[in-house]
Amino acid sequence: MRGRQRRPSLAPFPRRPLSTGLSSAEGEIIKIRVSQLNGCVFCLDLHSRQARKLGVPQQKLDLLPAWRESTLFSDREAALLAVAETATTLPLSEDxxxxxxxxxxxxxxxxFISAEWVATTINIFNRISILSEHPVRARDAEGEALLESRRTPRNVTKVTAGFQDIGTKRSTSDVISSDAASQRRQNxxxxAQQ
Structure with missing residues (x-):
């Protein structure tokens, strides 16, 4: 084995990711950065609201895309964001x-392992959300969903879903009804035939 570098072993799944060194706010920052890179509007909306509720300053949320150039992020936050970006932008480069x-x-x-798992998990949820075309509802200043959105199709009804976000026990709401889902599949x- 001369000349070969020893690779770190695979990270074991932490039983309680948010209780093993990550605060809830740090978990949300990871989820937001990954969702920005993946372009998942549903997850961006959800996790930005959660981060604000947990006390993450709006200025930090605004500067997440440029965190490397900002002095507002601590070394710990920068490390978490580096894990988030690396887990999202594979394959690994030397940098x-x-x-x-x-x-x-x-x-x-x-x-570190907890951050890897949060980043990897939200990457999966981003892909599910993007492929499922989860809608983003218009919200008021307090984050409450408005009754009507200008871009909401007429055949959309409000349904409470059982979808749960990793690491939390909250559920999301406002899922497209089966009629609207059928219409989207047909579209x-x-x-595809064109």
Missing amino acids: SKADLLAARNTLGQET RRNR
Whole structure:
């Protein structure tokens, strides 16, 4: 094995990711950054609201896309964001490997593993949400859904879903009714035939 680098073993799944070194606010920052990179509007809306409720300043949320150039983020937050970006923008480059090593040194093994799992999990949820075309409802200043949105189709009804976000026990609402879902599938079939 001379000349070969030893690879770190796969990270075990933490039983309680948010109780192993990550605060709820830090988990939300990871989820927001990953959702920005993936372009998942539903998850961006959901996790930005949650982050604000947990006390994350709006200025930090506004500067997340430019966190590397900002002095507002602590070394710990920068390490979490590096993990989030690296988990989202695979394959690993030499720069991303260096970012992960620095993040592991800053966070410690347990918190690093939790950050990896949160980033990986929200990547999966982003893809599900994007493929399912989850709608984003217009909201008031307090984050409450408005009764009507200008872009909401007429055949959409309000239904409470059982979808649960990883690491929390809250559920989302406002899922497209089966009639609207059928119409979207038909529209996609029509576009594919063109």
